[in-house]
Amino acid sequence: MFTTNNLKKLNDLEMDIYEYVITNKEIVPSMRIRDLAKAVNVSTTTILRFCNKLGCSGFTEFKIKLQLELETGNTVNVQSDIQLTIANLERLAVSGIDEKILEASEILSAAKNIVFLGMGSSAILCKYAVRSLFSFGIIASYVDDPYYPLNVDFPEETVFIIVSVSGDTPDVVQFINNFKKKHGKVISITNYTNNTISRLSDLNISYYVHPEFIGMSNITTQVSVIYILESLAKNTYKLKIR
8 A cells, every 4th residue: 555656645734544543543443433543643534645646545444454464474675776865856846845854044144053963873964964064164063962961051042953754752852841831943954744753843854755664673765855955954054155
């Protein structure tokens, strides 16, 4: 069901449903359509449209197919062909993400202090983002430890950019809560919009790519995130010199 072609058909709300389903595969087959609609905060009509786009005649057929995948131990196939990358970038192109990037760049161009925060592979991307900004003469820093002390007086124009695939890492959520008490702005970059970090942010940029796992390891491509980070650096520079 969850093929690249089918996922390309989904709009933002339907991608939120998809995110919920893949992270709750074990319980969704026993849910009623009203239960799923309430869990994702969408209408039952949206659920049915989601099922249709995945090649199912209705919610019942969707649950049967999902249950069959669980029983056969079907896992996400690791895909490395260039078509998957192209599909992800095509989705970005039609998502209106460039408008969000420009809005975020305007915030960064007015900031006195720019700090990136991420854990794991996201921390590596934060380091890359800081290096990109430095290449344009823009000073920034990054934090890869959510327990980093915040006993400092941040400038009011401080902006934290949170990079997180899931958007629900508890330690990062707590860090944001502590930081927002200092009255700074928070921009988040997440795979989906329906998550805690997104809701806590002043601005969220979501990129919607097909998640991939090997066991507990998240091997989801980060190509879209690199595009966002490089675009933020370039647009911020353009705004500063105009």
